Amino acid sequence: MQIEEKLNILADAAKYDVSCASSGGTRKNSGKGLGNSHQSGICHSYTEDGRCVSLLKILLTNHCIYDCAFCVSRRSNDIRRAAFKVQEVVDLTINFYRRNYIEGLFLSSGIFKNADYTMERLLQIVKKLRTEERFHGYIHLKTIPGASEQLVREAGLYADRMSINLELPTEAGLKQLAPEKSHEEVKKPLDWVNKSMIQLNEERQLMRRVPTFVPAGQSTQLVVGATAESDKDILYTADRFYRDYGLKRVYYSGYIPVSEDHRLPTIGSHPPLLRENRLYQTDWLMRFYGFEVSELLNDDHPFLDTAIDPKLSWALRHPQVFPIDVNTAEYRMILRVPGIGVGSAQKIVQARKFGKLRFDQLRKIGVALNRARHFIWCADSVLSLREPSPMEIRQRILASQAYRFSPTQLSLF
């Protein structure tokens, strides 16, 4: 089989893994090697679906001994199979990198023969890139579930990020669609890598030469919409994994039908892109805006409102908190105002030292006033006799030009 054909097949099979982050790497190009890591990551291109292309994302092979119903490479699926040789992956990575096409390699694989055999091959590739080619670009390596601890730990010496996918938000869902897999099997390697990271960080305080070990941390992915879990189930799982394993990212991947299996949405049905978007927004609120997941989703509100964003939704449920005076309120409260992002909140706190802020200044700073104006008080606010109800505010915002319902994904990554 020609290399071009192999690349096409194995890129096709790898594309359902949505992570393409290349941030958080710390590798410097000391001496005359090739490449380095850019702290904030670089997207070198964007596919027609609007997703970032940062890494050469491929499978080593799409042969697989497992039969997970949601996966395009499942054993029982009648598709073309291919496998790269170790050197082919190395050559592709180096030559793409030299032309500034990519930030590095995202390497995953179907499982052939057994977990350790597959993991060994992946390890050979990353080791060769780092030691023989002196490659300092970004490497995201998938951990193969069931691989031995020793192989996983050794891979951590060469990879910038490691990940292993939970696939479905709950153990029950997994039983239904991928009975050969379990969350327990995912937790083990996450825990090995996390413990090694913590241990090496402690040693770093005491010793000068400690090897780099997965400097960009670990991530995982959840498939959304293949099974019937609520948004609450999904984000509570994510929150637990953020806490227990110090994950850098949880990715939410709207299920794209790839199977006629009666347990799954039919082929041709539209992937739940808007729902996916709302999940990411909520994830951001948990990580950067100081929200607890239970404030945003709970037994009374197990699903996110798709018509409005989750911060606005929270604000409308808590009218007693507002309005907030931007000229005096604490930073953490300003962050909670719909239409004010982290950047604007920081600017507000700096700028108000020089005088009371007015609406026109807030607009220039970058605040989305169509939402924010209903929740804030500033220098030129006028007192109104009757406060509009949350329902009225919701209607006004939905009617405003700048808040058009659009079923697209956010450009978060």
Add this chain to the structure above:
Amino acid sequence: METYVFDGSLTGLLSAVFIAYERRSDAVKVVSQDRYQPDLLGGGIKIDADSRQADRVWKGLAKRVGAAGLNTFYAAFLGEDAQGYQSLFDLSRAVFDRGGDIMEDFGNVQLLFVSQLARKVHREKHRMEAFVRFQKTADGLFTSFVAPDYNVLPLIRRHFTDRYADQRWLIYDSKRKYGLYYDGDSTAEVEIEFSGPTGKMRTSSLPENVLAEDEGLYQRLWKGYFNHTNIAARKNTKLHIRHIPKRYWRYLTEKSDLHL
């Protein structure tokens, strides 16, 4: 109102700030030589770019606004914008008159203009770091032609020098007619005359006869990869174009011969 005409260089603009204090000028309009149109009411004052004066102003600014502030100033200067020059000039005087704290006053129009221009320039810098595509020539030089909106080559120099330390490369700005050349050891600004209309090139690809033997293969592999990593069910053209505006397509191997 006096009008200062400077030569368009950073040294010139900083000299203008120096002169404003020397002449005790009140309101000043600064304009770069290439945009200057003398009016009937009186000529502008020609500012000589004086590196000694510029150095004093730059150091004075550094003391008051710090390294981050200077980066903002420099990036905004590379924006090559008439209003940007004026705002930089006014903001510099405000910093000297009222102190460096002013760099946090985002209610101030000059500061807001400068910081927003600097942001645009940084975005273009980041785009160049992403969208430069090298083509390998037969003699092993990795070559790229670009025409950025702002003069960002000075800002991307370090990134490419650090990253591609073991290969010779050239990034040429065909709009501003100069390039960065790394010879395997260090990077220098170079001026090269190309025969042929590089400035108006519709694509940035080089003629096949000067390319390395395997260049065609890797371009084909990359295009194939780009198309196969796309998920058709998620097609979103609006988002796609927002991320890579069409004016950048001509740089991109994966887009260049598709929609021109």
